[in-house]
Amino acid sequence: MDEIIHIESHPIMDETQLALKIGTALRTARKQRGLVMRDIAQAAGVSTGAVGNWERGANVMSMENLQAVASYLEIDPIALSKGDVKFLSETQPVSDAEIISDAGHIDTGPLDVEILGVAVGGDDGDFTLNGEVSGYARRPAGIAHLRKVFALHVLSDSMVPRYEPGELLYCGGRDAVSGDDVVIEMFPEQGETVGKAYIKRLVKRSKTEIVCKQYNPAKELVFDPYAIKNMWRVIPTRELLGY
Structure with missing residues (x-):
């Protein structure tokens, strides 16, 4: 008979706090196993x-999904339901440094950062921006007073392991310099209504070219x-956390 898990209410932990804690535990266990979000998605039969929403604490996992994920990661489902990590098979112990307990603070600000709608791009484009607002993300403490900030979800795997499909990125602030990760939006090509967009690492920029790189596969790209x-x-x- 399958084990039935009941999540007990905590006197000082509301649903949002619990979702954040479970998300942190899930991310910790996944990375400890050397897996990417896509692996977890396939195991649970979700996108x-x-x-990404589970790991950010934006959505609460159903018990069915929690059990499927715990089974795949070989961790104790009851511990996961409380936001803890307990491995059921041999692995390196999780150190305090590996459990990013402060990551949940990213999602504790006002829900006022626009999430821009994106669509999968072509063969050479990571994605396209459709110009619409698909939702709102919480404003992290580190950008509490920063204007002209937006967020978007990663669709491409070209920046794995830096960013994985499903991750939410916050964009804006100061101008990009070499070494920064950037979102580039191109002007539409002839006959198109929207331009291609990319998430890359900025290598160098000049008046004649902008050189970027990606990780998967590793290569440089030159933009006009x-x-x-x-x-x-x-x-x-x-910076989102205020460090």
Whole structure:
């Protein structure tokens, strides 16, 4: 008989706090196993975006999904339902440094950051921006007073392991410099209504070219600066947390 899990209410932990804690535990266990979000999505029969939402604490996992994920990761489902990680098979112990307990603070601000709608791009485009707002994300403490900030979901796997499909990125702030990750939006090509968009690492920029790189597969890309409509910096997690 399958084990039935009951999540007990905690006197000081509301549903949002519990979702954040479970998400942190899920992310910790996944990375400890050397897996990507896509692996978890396939095991649970959901999209990578759903896994990304679980890990961010944006959505609460159903018991069916929690049990499927716990079984796949070989962790104690009851511990996971409480936001803890307990491995059921041999693995390296999880150190305090590996459990990113403060990551949940990213989602504790006001729900006022626009999430821009995206669509899968072509063979050479990571995605396209459709110009619509698909929802709102919580404003992290580190960008509490930063204006002109938006968020979007990663669709491509070209920046794995840096970013995985389903992850939510916050963009904006200061101008990008070499070493920053960037979102590049191109002007539409002839006959198109929207331009291609990319998430890459900025290598160098000049008046004649903008050089970027990606990780999967590893290669450099050169963009014509006059063909670029917008280039935004991806705000690192440490800044979102206020470090």
